Amino acid sequence: MDPGQVVTPPYVAGPLRLHPFPGLMLAPHRVGDPSTGRAFARPYRGVAARLLRWQARGLVRRDDAPALYLHEYSAAGITIRGLVGALDVSRRATRPEDRAVLPHEGIHPAQADDLADRMAEMGLNPAPILLVHNGTARLATLVAGVAAEPPAHEFTDRSDQQHRIWAIRDPALLSEIADELQDSRALIADGHHRYAAYLRLQRREPGGACDLGLAMLVDQSTTPLFLGPIHRSLTGTSLDDLRSAAESLGMPSRTLTQIEAVAALGPSRLAATDGEEWIVVDLDVPIDRAAVEILHGQLVPALPHGPANIGYHHSVDDALAAADPRSTIAVLMPAPSVDLVQRIAEDDRLLPEKATSFQPKPSLGVLIRSLRDAAAEPS
Structure with missing residues (x-):
C-alpha cells in the first residue's frame, strides 16, 4: 500500500x-x-x-x-x-x-x-x-x-x-x-x-x-x-493562477483590501493573498458540501501552476507569514459547521486532510x- x-x-x-x-x-x-x-x-x-x-x-x-x-x-x-x-x-x-x-x-x-x-x-x-x-x-x-x-x-x-x-x-x-x-x-x-x-x-x-x-x-x-478552520498556503502558485482556476470553473473573484477580504469570508467564500494583494473567490458550494471540499476537489486541480506544496495553518497570522509574492499564496478558509461535518460523515464521505480544528x-x-x-x- x-x-x-x-x-x-x-x-x-x-x-x-x-x-x-x-x-x-x-x-x-x-x-x-x-x-x-x-x-x-x-x-x-x-x-x-x-x-x-x-x-x-x-x-x-x-x-x-x-x-x-x-x-x-x-x-x-x-x-x-x-x-x-x-x-x-x-x-x-x-x-x-x-x-x-x-x-x-x-x-x-x-x-x-x-x-x-x-x-x-x-x-x-x-x-x-x-x-x-x-x-x-x-x-x-x-x-x-x-x-x-x-x-x-x-x-x-x-x-x-x-x-x-x-x-x-x-x-x-x-x-x-x-x-x-x-x-x-x-x-x-x-x-x-x-x-x-x-x-x-x-x-x-x-x-x-x-x-x-x-x-x-x-x-x-x-x-x-469551537470549530475553527485550518488555513492553507500554496507554494508554487500565484494569485493569477487562482483567478484563472476560479474563472475556468465559473467562480467569480475580485480584488479587495485586506480588511474587506477577511470580512468577506463566509461558508461559500475564501480569501487569498500573496502578501501584497488580496482577492476573494465566490465558491459554488452545494448545500451538503464544505468550502474546503471545493478548494481541494475543484480549485486546486484547476490551477495552471502548482502547488508544489500545501501548508496547513491554525491561525491567520501563521498563514499570512507564509505568503510571498514570489512563491506562495495564503488561502484563508471559512470553518464548516459541526452539523455539516456530521452530515458529511453520516453520508460516508471524508473531508480533505486537516479540514477542521475543534x-x-x-x-x-x-x-x-x-x-x-x-x-x-x-x-
Whole structure:
C-alpha cells in the first residue's frame, strides 16, 4: 500500500458504550507542561516504568476503583465538559445505520500502525480521543447533577487550563448514563489516527484490554467545542493562477483590501493573498458540501501552476507569514459547521486532510488509561 495513501478507518458499531476504568492522573504541575509530552516519547517501553517511578514520588495518582469521569476544563474563555471512559471498539459496523463513531477525515495507515505500536509498548492510552455528539435532555440533567457536587479534583495546570474532575461510580447512575448513550452517534473531533490505532490493537488482541480505547465525549448541545478552520498556503502558485482556476470553473473573484477580504469570508467564500494583494473567490458550494471540499476537489486541480506544496495553518497570522509574492499564496478558509461535518460523515464521505480544528483541547496528562489495569475494568 502507498504509504501516503489516505483511507477511511473502520466504523465501530453501536450501541455507544463508555466503560468505567481506573484513571491515572499526573500531578497538576505536570499537566500542560511541555516536558510531559517528552515523557511519553522514545523509548516507549520505558514509559510505563517511568510512570511507576513518578507514582512512587507522588507525581502520578492512580484510582483504585474504576470510574466514569466527568472532566470539565476551561481555556481561552471557553468551558468544555465531557464524559471520559473506555470506549468499546470491539464491534465493527457492517451497515451505515449501525455506526456509533463517525470519522470525518481519512487516516494514513502507516501512522496508525505506528501509534498502535507505541501504545502497545507503553501499555497505555496516553490521552483520550475527543468525540462530540448531541446528547439527550435526560443525559444533560444527569451530567448537571454530577457537576453540582464538589469535584474529586480541581486545579489549574501549567498551561493555565482550569480543570474539575468528578469520578462517577454509583451503579444506578452509571446504568442510567449508559442507557442515554447507547443510541448516540459520536463524531470524531480530534484523534482520527489514535482511533484507528485502537482498532488495530483490538484486531491484534481481541477479547482483552484492547477491546476498549480511551475517549472523551462532549455534548455539543450543552458545552460545545469551537470549530475553527485550518488555513492553507500554496507554494508554487500565484494569485493569477487562482483567478484563472476560479474563472475556468465559473467562480467569480475580485480584488479587495485586506480588511474587506477577511470580512468577506463566509461558508461559500475564501480569501487569498500573496502578501501584497488580496482577492476573494465566490465558491459554488452545494448545500451538503464544505468550502474546503471545493478548494481541494475543484480549485486546486484547476490551477495552471502548482502547488508544489500545501501548508496547513491554525491561525491567520501563521498563514499570512507564509505568503510571498514570489512563491506562495495564503488561502484563508471559512470553518464548516459541526452539523455539516456530521452530515458529511453520516453520508460516508471524508473531508480533505486537516479540514477542521475543534478547540480547545484538554491538556495531556489529566486522564490516562493503563492497558495493564484492564482486569479491573468491566467486561
